Amino acid sequence: MPPSKVLPPPLPAVHRVSSVDAAAVVLRDQILDGHLRPGSPLREADLSSQLGISRHTLRVALTNLAHEGIVNLEPNRGAFVRSLTAEDVRDCYRLRTILELQAVRGLSGNIAALAPAREAVGRLVGTPVDAAWSVSREADLTFHRTLVDGLGSARISRTYDSLLNELRLCLLLEDFPSKDQQANAGHHLRMLEVVESGDVEAAVALMTEHLEVSCEESIAALRTS
Incomplete structure (x- = not known):
């Protein structure tokens, strides 16, 4: 009797873009198109309200942008568009x-x-x-x-x-x-x-x-x- 064929495991479902990624895209475009100027504060309350996301989601998006080198996160002060020296x-x-x-x-x-x-x-x-x-x-x-x-x-x-x-x-x-x-x-x-x-x-x-x-x-x- 021939051996039974082993099927590969099912592929995971493809999910939609997360709120974090979507927020990062919007903010990245605003920064790199010059609408948010270097040194501009990125206030959590204002941005989370405008983007319709939680402040936690916004913080993660800002952290990702900080890793890209376009946002500065300053303790006890918040996030700012990076100003290059x-x-x-x-x-x-x-x-x-x-x-x-x-x-x-x-x-x-x-x-x-x-x-x-x-x-x-x-x-x-x-x-x-x-x-x-x-x-x-x-x-x-x-x-x-x-x-x-x-x-x-x-x-x-x-x-x-x-x-x-x-x-x-x-x-x-x-x-x-x-x-x-x-x-x-x-x-x-x-x-x-x-x-x-x-x-x-x-x-x-x-x-x-x-x-x-x-x-x-x-x-x-x-x-x-």
């Missing part, structure tokens, strides 16, 4: 530079691996001039993220992803909406073309300059605000 910005860009220059070196001349970056640049170039500034910002960051992802290292990609929301705060400082978006898109296209050419030295120099300028613009804006 000049050293915070430099530290973010220090890690960003390490990861992105590694990507430039590793992908130089590899047209196949750079195909997603070419698509990302196409979306950046095609972004309408009247699009919301967050659309241009995300298209910009997507290009840089695809370079890092092109290395094929899940660990490096996770490290870069953990930095993205802090980089978005840096770009808020930089007054990203006032940038010449067409010139910015053209500059990214030029960077891609140099990486595609296989000229590692030129690609590293161009990316280094790009990141240094972006870092200093954020710091300059921070000092004048």
